[in-house]
Amino acid sequence: MTSDQLNQAVSIIRQRIGGISEAEVSTQGSRNILIEIPGTTLDKTTQDRIESASKMEFRPVLMTGAPATSNVSPSASATPSPGASGSASASPSPSLADTPTAKPTDGSDLNWVTPALQKQFTDLNCSKIDAADTNVAPADKPLATCDDTGTQTYLLGPVEVEGSTISDANAGTIQGSQGVNTGEWAVNIIFNAEGTKEFAKVTNRLVSLEQPRSQFAIVLDGKVISAPVTQAAITNGKPQISGNFTQASAQTLANQLKYGALPVNFAVQSRDTIAATLGVSQLQNGLIAGLIGLLLVAVYSLFQYRLLGFVTLASLVVAGVITYEFFDILSWQNGLRLSLAGVAGLIVAIGFTADSFIVYFERIRDELRDGRGLAGAVEAGWKRALRTILAAKSVNLLSAIILYVLAVGNVQGFALTLGITTVIDVIIVVLFTHPVLRLLATTRFFSSGHPLSGLDPNALGAVYRGRAEFHFSEDARRSGASREAGRRQTIAERKAAELEASRGSKGGSN
Amino acid sequence: MASFAKFGNDLYTGARSVDFVGRRRVWYMIAIVMVLASIAIPFVRGGGDFSKGFNFGIDFTGGSQFQISDANSTDTIKGRDAALGVVPSANVLVTTAGNHGVQVQTNQLTDQQSQQVATALAHTYGVAEKNVTNSFIGATWGADVTGNALRALIVFVIFAAVLMALYFRTWKMSAAAILSLLHDLVITAGVYAATGFTITPATIIGFLTILGYSLYDVVVVFDKIRENTAELTDDSTRTFGEAVNLAVNQTLVRSINTGVVAALPVAAILFIGSFILGADTLKEISLALFVGTVVSTYSTPFVASPLYAQFRSGEAAIRQRDEKARRLKARAAGA
Numbered sequence: 001m002t003s004d005q006l007n008q009a010v011s012i013i014r015q016r017i018g019g020i021s022e023a024e025v026s027t028q029g030s031r032n033i034l035i036e037i038p039g040t041t042l043d044k045t046t047q048d049r050i051e052s053a054s055k056m057e058f059r060p061v062l063m064t065g066a067p068a069t070s071n072v073s074p075s076a077s078a079t080p081s082p083g084a085s086g087s088a089s090a091s092p093s094p095s096l097a098d099t100p101t102a103k104p105t106d107g108s109d110l111n112w113v114t115p116a117l118q119k120q121f122t123d124l125n126c127s128k129i130d131a132a133d134t135n136v137a138p139a140d141k142p143l144a145t146c147d148d149t150g151t152q153t154y155l156l157g158p159v160e161v162e163g164s165t166i167s168d169a170n171a172g173t174i175q176g177s178q179g180v181n182t183g184e185w186a187v188n189i190i191f192n193a194e195g196t197k198e199f200a201k202v203t204n205r206l207v208s209l210e211q212p213r214s215q216f217a218i219v220l221d222g223k224v225i226s227a228p229v230t231q232a233a234i235t236n237g238k239p240q241i242s243g244n245f246t247q248a249s250a251q252t253l254a255n256q257l258k259y260g261a262l263p264v265n266f267a268v269q270s271r272d273t274i275a276a277t278l279g280v281s282q283l284q285n286g287l288i289a290g291l292i293g294l295l296l297v298a299v300y301s302l303f304q305y306r307l308l309g310f311v312t313l314a315s316l317v318v319a320g321v322i323t324y325e326f327f328d329i330l331s332w333q334n335g336l337r338l339s340l341a342g343v344a345g346l347i348v349a350i351g352f353t354a355d356s357f358i359v360y361f362e363r364i365r366d367e368l369r370d371g372r373g374l375a376g377a378v379e380a381g382w383k384r385a386l387r388t389i390l391a392a393k394s395v396n397l398l399s400a401i402i403l404y405v406l407a408v409g410n411v412q413g414f415a416l417t418l419g420i421t422t423v424i425d426v427i428i429v430v431l432f433t434h435p436v437l438r439l440l441a442t443t444r445f446f447s448s449g450h451p452l453s454g455l456d457p458n459a460l461g462a463v464y465r466g467r468a469e470f471h472f473s474e475d476a477r478r479s480g481a482s483r484e485a486g487r488r489q490t491i492a493e494r495k496a497a498e499l500e501a502s503r504g505s506k507g508g509s510n
Numbered sequence: 511m512a513s514f515a516k517f518g519n520d521l522y523t524g525a526r527s528v529d530f531v532g533r534r535r536v537w538y539m540i541a542i543v544m545v546l547a548s549i550a551i552p553f554v555r556g557g558g559d560f561s562k563g564f565n566f567g568i569d570f571t572g573g574s575q576f577q578i579s580d581a582n583s584t585d586t587i588k589g590r591d592a593a594l595g596v597v598p599s600a601n602v603l604v605t606t607a608g609n610h611g612v613q614v615q616t617n618q619l620t621d622q623q624s625q626q627v628a629t630a631l632a633h634t635y636g637v638a639e640k641n642v643t644n645s646f647i648g649a650t651w652g653a654d655v656t657g658n659a660l661r662a663l664i665v666f667v668i669f670a671a672v673l674m675a676l677y678f679r680t681w682k683m684s685a686a687a688i689l690s691l692l693h694d695l696v697i698t699a700g701v702y703a704a705t706g707f708t709i710t711p712a713t714i715i716g717f718l719t720i721l722g723y724s725l726y727d728v729v730v731v732f733d734k735i736r737e738n739t740a741e742l743t744d745d746s747t748r749t750f751g752e753a754v755n756l757a758v759n760q761t762l763v764r765s766i767n768t769g770v771v772a773a774l775p776v777a778a779i780l781f782i783g784s785f786i787l788g789a790d791t792l793k794e795i796s797l798a799l800f801v802g803t804v805v806s807t808y809s810t811p812f813v814a815s816p817l818y819a820q821f822r823s824g825e826a827a828i829r830q831r832d833e834k835a836r837r838l839k840a841r842a843a844g845a
Contacts, residue, residue, distance in 0.1 A: 289782040290779065292778040296778060347775050348723070355726075369519060392726050392730045393726075399725075406658065411659050411714070
């Protein structure tokens with residue numbers, strides 16, 4: 001086994017066990033693959049998923065059709081796979097299904113089609129074949145399945161050539177008969193001796209048949225990845241698949257042929273339960289560090305926002321509890337295991353979450369500076385803050401979703417943490433922080449602007465213009481600027497001007 | 511607090527302001543110097559080879575693995591010390607496997623070093639040398655995982671740019687945000703090269719976090735800029751640049767508070783991990799997060815905002831309005 005193949009196997013396994021399990025896969029030595037999965041026990045399904053070999057087979061096509069769920073007529077919906085040089089034929093006439101069962105003489109014999117198989121084929125729903133596990137059949141039995149895009153169904157004969165007989169595959173452009181490069185992309189396959197012999201035998205038979213029975217389906221893990229029409233009997237073991245390829249699609253198919261045919265059955269060699277890489281002592285240290293950090297955040301919030309700081313803390317605690325419960329449920333239901341990446345995501349989430357409150361509080365303060373009463377400031381500040389919070393949080397959520405969909409392993413776990421905490425954060429600020437502030441705004445302590453409340457209008461500069469000018473609505477009416485935005489600008493500018501003037505009168509320069 | 515609140519008030523009214531937009535050349539110079547230095551450092555450290563300037567961990571490079579069976583203890587510190595005793599510069603990761611097994615992973619060692627480490631480990635754990643098997647392990651974080659993460663990153667940046675352009679109704683905000691994002695990422699990477707901290711998968715995740723944080727921070731400030739500039743009326747004496755500058759100043763207290771709150775827990779981990787408890791893995795990720803939060807917080811007012819003001823200042827409508835604003839201001843001053 002070459003190191004290329006081993007690496008390919010690693011990425012196959014990585015694909016298979018991807019998801020929220022945060023597994024790490026690596027090569028070990030020249031023949032082994034090391035898989036580390038967090039958690040204490042390896043469940044049966046995961047092990048099955050790892051062990052099942054990636055299986056590629058060549059089967060002759062008996063019939064083609066459209067998936068049962070599709071309403072479009074077969075000829076319209078059927079996108080021919082790149083290999084098929086003509087468009088796929090319409091559904092075979094129903095009379096074929098009634099062909100009495102006799103012993104089939106070869107792989108293309110329509111005697112393979114029993115009424116039961118015909119029904120399975122007609123009812124085939126491409127979106128469900130993975131879940132239903134209907135796309136598996138023993139090598140010597142026919143198979144009803146779909147192509148990998150789920151747009152066409154196939155009824156296939158038994159396996160005629162095993163994928164493991166492919167020794168190489170590559171993508172290239174076609175040389176015309178004059179030796180001129182036509183620029184058209186094609187996939188070249190090279191079979192080993194056994195494959196050459198088998199392939200010659202089958203193509204010899206298929207070439208004389210009518211479409212779709214002259215098609216040869218390449219099946220990877222139960223799905224047809226290509227079904228080229230046989231145009232000649234190929235005896236040298238070097239077939240070429242051509243038609244409608246782009247460079248990228250040719251390359252993809254070549255890679256699938258080359259590596260999907262890995263003759264590997266993964267066997268679990270040894271199983272060890274290893275202790276956490278981030279050992280108990282380290283985790284403890286991390287938690288201590290996190291607590292110290294949280295304490296610092298608490299001190300800073302109280303310093304900055306006085307009693308409002310407690311609202312931040314209470315919100316963080318509620319968010320923390322909900323997050324904890326959420327992860328608890330996930331780990332119980334879906335086997336989620338927190339890794340270091342997840343822990344890091346949680347620690348960073350403290351900052352993201354606290355920011356929602358900070359944005360909100362600062363907006364309230366801005367409104368107070370403009371001379372609003374507390375209850376009004378809370379409402380007006382909330383409107384503006386919510387818009388900002390939602391915009392910024394959607395960026396976070398977007399990053400979480402994209403990372404979750406596109407990345408693997410560790411990164412996926414991190415993205416999940418980030419996404420969950422972002423959603424919880426928005427829920428908390430809407431359903432907890434804001435209602436609490438509304439409630440607080442009605443208390444004397446806060447509405448009177450007690451110096452310790454953190455919302456003292458005097459400390460917030462509203463005092464500069466004196467008590468009488470607190471209600472600036474007259475100014476606003478006079479200037480006709482009904483928009484609150486206009487008012488806010490005017491006040492800010494006026495204050496600046498006043499300050500400038502007072503400085504000027506003292507003779508001080510800027 | 512009183513003085514800080516006063517500071518906030520003054521920033522709000524414009525009585526006191528930092529000239530983020532007007533003195534942008536100074537801020538740009540600082541940004542350019544930092545970015546160039548961050549690119550130069552790995553070159554210099556790697557002796558001309560860029561990628562050698564970074565210290566990639568075992569997960570990226572693969573390495574040597576030693577497995578000790580029937581060990582007389584599963585004390586991981588002992589194993590670490592034994593390996594470091596032979597190769598002081600090695601990155602060593604020790605875990606227990608089963609009840610009597612210890613697993614030691616290091617970066618790739620020469621055959622001779624491997625032999626010596628195996629001997630030392632056998633001695634440390636009181637087993638015969640045949641009970642220590644050693645093998646080369648491949649990268650858990652292979653090229654395909656990196657490629658995957660990179661692709662996700664690019665797709666994310668494109669989507670985020672489109673989302674911001676739709677929300678703010680101008681692609682210029684997206685452009686400014688993404689330039690400042692690149693600034694943050696490059697500088698954070700530069701700090702890694704400069705300090706020689708090991709780059710692990712955790713670090714990469716730290717980087718991705720910064721990506722989110724950087725854009726997040728920009729959106730919060732830009733939303734205020736959007737509000738302020740949308741409120742510019744025909745009779746305002748503020749130019750577009752001044753309106754942007756006021757918005758940044760008005761959100762400055764928020765920026766500082768958020769920066770501090772986000773950085774504090776990370777700083778605690780970085781400090782504790784580095785100097786007190788020796789929690790390596792935590793140290794590696796927290797450096798990325800710490801530098802990233804600080805740089806992102808810095809770059810929003812100093813890089814993203816002046817860039818945006820500059821991008822917009824060339825527009826005909828804005829130039830016209832700016833001139834009118836200046837005339838009105840001059841008249842007001844004259845009157």
